[in-house]
Amino acid sequence: xxxxxxxxxxxxxxxxxxxxxxxxxxxxxxxxxxxxxxxxxxxxxxxxxxxxxxxxxxxxxxxxxxxxxxxxxxxxxxxxxxxxxxxxxxxx
Numbered sequence: 001x002x003x004x005x006x007x008x009x010x011x012x013x014x015x016x017x018x019x020x021x022x023x024x025x026x027x028x029x030x031x032x033x034x035x036x037x038x039x040x041x042x043x044x045x046x047x048x049x050x051x052x053x054x055x056x057x058x059x060x061x062x063x064x065x066x067x068x069x070x071x072x073x074x075x076x077x078x079x080x081x082x083x084x085x086x087x088x089x090x091x092x
Contacts, residue, residue: 013053013065020046020072024082031080038075045071 006014020042026035049068053061 009061009065010053013049013061013068016065016068016072017046017050020068023077024084027081027083034080035077038077038079041075042072042077045075 021039023035023039023042026032045068049064052064057064
């Protein structure tokens with residue numbers, strides 16, 4: 001039976017997928033549109049990476065992970081006020 005703990009290469013891919021999906025929630029309704037657009041772009045790239053890994057992409061999981069991380073830098077979770085930033089401001 002295969003060991004259920006992923007190797008380092010798979011762990012890196014899973015960490016990149018989590019990074020893609022786990023972005024801060026918007027602080028206001030007005031920030032929702034920007035948040036959702038960014039999250040949708042990042043989720044699409046994560047799905048492409050996962051599909052590539054499952055289809056045994058000829059360039060391998062490490063390449064797929066690097067490609068995903070490059071796409072994430074193109075779609076940073078910026079341009080909207082984050083919920084945590086708004087709470088920090090309110091606490092001042």
